[in-house]
Amino acid sequence: MQFRGDLPTPALLLDLDAFESNIATMAAHLRVRGKGFRPHGKTHKCPEVARALVAAGAIGCCAARLAEAEVFADHGIPGLLITTAVIGRDKIARAVTLAKRAPDTIFCVDDEANARDLNAAAQAAGVTVLVAIDLYFGRTGILPGAPALALARVIATLKNLTLMGLQSYDGDAAHTTPFDARKLRTDGSMAQAIETKAMLERDGIACPMITGGSTGTYRFDSENPGITELQPGSFVFMDLDYGRIGGADGPEYRDFKNALTVVTTVVSRPPGFAIVDGGYKAFSTDRPFTPRPVDLPGVTYGWAGDEHGRLNLADSPRELKVGDRLEFIPPHCDPTVNLYDSIYALRGDRVEAVWPIAARGKSQ
Known part of the structure; x- marks a missing residue:
């Protein structure tokens, strides 16, 4: 049996009580409002986390890349x-292979040529591939409205593609501040998605799904009758970035608990500072x-290179010495998780499980 103090540092830790509370909070919120719940796997890249969500x-489970989905x-x-759209001969071949063994997988498209290439590969393999049209809200996608309708009309002619609906993710809305401005941003984006769905249906094209939303916008999106499912991700772990976006009751976002930390060790103690073994890596x-x-409180972290961090102890509430172990809330959970091979899942100070981050580095 391992305990918190036994783990080599730096290491990624998960507070299971906070993690399970976060999942229960989001799942209950969406269930009461009749929304589908397809959380994003790019946050955790971990099959055990995905199983807990299911x-x-x-x-x-959403996946940012084909390689994540394969895992x-x-x-x-x-x-x-x-x-993310699957582009290029190799990735399209892999996508078709994935569709064969996981036929409920949905692939996003926003380009006619790509849709035709995907259809041709699916036809050659004798499979039907499910697709969603990715709408543009500042990152990838095709413009809502007439351009999306034109693409839907093309897809309707491709016999080995089945249109499932619209991918409607507005990434910038997730961190729009303050709270009321965030609501205005996501409501405006989702209104365009809903009108696009109506345009398709008036044209005789079935469009059963509008999927989108985030940890920052779930409160608003879940109240929108036109959205069928949400895909938040960071809520399972949380991080400093989301904590700063503000909530209904003030400048700190407190809907979910910080469940993810990185534990480090003080490895040197120059005057006025403590050096820990956690840096850019x-x-x-x-x-x-x-x-x-x-x-x-009162102690600030500064980067000190690839392997180290420097703590300013001028206002430290207690003395630190070499060998002390300190935990940190990461600035951004998704890319921090991608730096580690595994997550130590703790119940109190006891390590209950070690979960491989099996999709780490799967960016292809």
């Missing part, structure tokens, strides 16, 4: 939705703020 009522399929996770570096130490 056990809580998720209809499947989830290998572990028996159903209802996959690949949110232990935390995501894509945000303009640094990891926050847990239960150490």
Whole structure:
């Protein structure tokens, strides 16, 4: 049996009580409102996390890339939705192979030539591939409205593709601040998706699904009668970035608990500072703020290279010495998770399980 203090550092830790609370909160919220729940696997890249979500009522799992989806399929996770278009001969061949063994997998498309290539490969393999039209809200996708309708008309002629609906993810809405502005942003984007669905249906094209939403917008999207399912991801772990977006009751977003931390060890103690063994290789570096130490108010973290972090102890509430172990909330959970091979799942201080991050590095 292992305990928190036994683990080599740096290591990725998961507080199971907080993690299970986060899942229960989101699942119950969506269930009461009659929304499908297809959380995004790009956050955790971990089949055990996906299984916990399916056990809580998720209809499947989103994947950012084909390679992620292949890993989830290998572990028996159903209802996959690949949110990035599959482009190129090799990836299309892999997509068709995946559709054969996991026929409920949905692939996003936003380009006519790509849709035709996917259909040709599916026809040659004798399979039908499920697709969703990816709508543009600032990242990938085709413009809502007439352009999306034109693509839907093409898909309707392709006998080995079946249109399932619209992928309607507005990534910028998730972190729009303050709270009321976030509602306006996502309501405006989703209104375009809903009108696009209506245009398709007036044209005689079935469009049963509108999927989208995020940890930051789930409150609003779940109240929208036109949205059929939501795909939040970060809520399972949370991070500093989401904590800063603000909630209905103030500047801190408190709908979900911080369940994910990185544990480090103090390896050196120069005057006024403590050096820990967690640097650029232990935390995501894509945000303009640094990891926050847990239960150490007044202490700030600064980058000190690939392997190290520097803590300013000028206002530390307690003395630190070499060998002390400190935990940090990461700035951004998704890319931090991708730095590790496994997650140590803890119940209190006891390691209950070690979960492989099986889709780590699967960016193809």
